[in-house]
Amino acid sequence: MTGQTNKRNIDPERRAEIGRERRARTRARILAVTFDLFGRENGLYTRVEEVCEAAGVARQTFYNHFRGMDDLRDALAYEVSHDFLVAVTAALDTLPDAACRTAAAIRYYLGRGRVDPQWAWSIVNLSASGFVFGAETFAQARKTVAEGIEAKAFDLGDDRIGRNMVMGTALSSLFTQLREETPETYPADVAKAVLAGLGCPSHHARQCAEMPLPPL
Template sequence: MARSPVDLERRAEIGRERRAKTRAKIIAAAFELFGHENGLFSRVEDIADRAGVTRPTFYNHFKGMEELREALSDELTHDFLAAVTQTVSQMADPRQRAASAIRYYLRRAREDRPWAWSILNMSANGVIMGSETYRQAEQTVIEGMEAGMLPIPSSAIGRDIILGSTLAAIGTLLRDDPPSEYCETVAGYILLGLGVPFDDARRLASVPLPPLPGKP
């Protein structure tokens, strides 16, 4: 007896749900492993074991570690970046947008160590801070250059100054105990490296930050 279209659709839906749950388990396991100091050395076998799946099942969902890191990066940064972008977009000065975004990321790193370790470990073998953050950082630099506020030769140089310095600062926050004003100091000196005058850089890096959407 032939199955009805409804039965076939339901079976397909169950299959999609099961696949999505397995993928989510793998990503969650990767976060648990990458969220520690030695997470950089995690292997496919380690992640599959933590997720309770086999290696073939892992490869049914991801081609390899690079694709998994990109998926994890999206999980870790997409919503946070969206909240940061929504908030800083209300600031007219692109230099302030850059400084504020840096401070939001560093403050998050100070407060959420597993998140910070994951960002640091993923960036070691992939796109720094994830592809979305990478693109947004360069876009902010482009806007600053077009406004005549960032006297640097290329947006790529500005992007690398922002992301490289921010990533190094995240490492410091994880391994040391810098003073409370560290996030603001780093943001100010990154602006200085982008060609912003010292007094302007210090002022822009110390403007009070509004809360992010959904945060008290």
């Protein structure tokens, strides 16, 4: 009886707050186990049932938080990419031009993939069914390419083509790193090749690809 009385005496606002906290914890747990599942080589094929089992929740609980796997993938892509993108963008803002920013971005993402395979697999698997590297990163890449075209650093007429060259090559290279042995210079080598494809003069492409990276 005492427990029931105390429960009735809880302030309605506090009760609502407790509910929100419990809901947030459940959502965070679902996202955490989904990251683990997508961080596997075959994570692309993760199903709702696997997520529910790993998180210890019922299907109805899952659907209280996400409309389905597409919604969950979008949420996870944001969680996986947002903070890293913010850090990378802050570092890129210190660089002199779009060519150097493009090269540095490629090197940052491939560099992280070399030391964090689980993160890299999650990016590869999430990109297979949505925006490459997440919607925010996808949009930022197009913005940087557009700046390069406007400054005549890139010889392109359509920034979407440049964005796809950058993002597609970076994603494929991330996958290559996961499956094959690559040299330590691989991220810089990829960056230099991408800049060449974008029409950047070879001497500047080499300079941007080999310059010291600002710390994140």
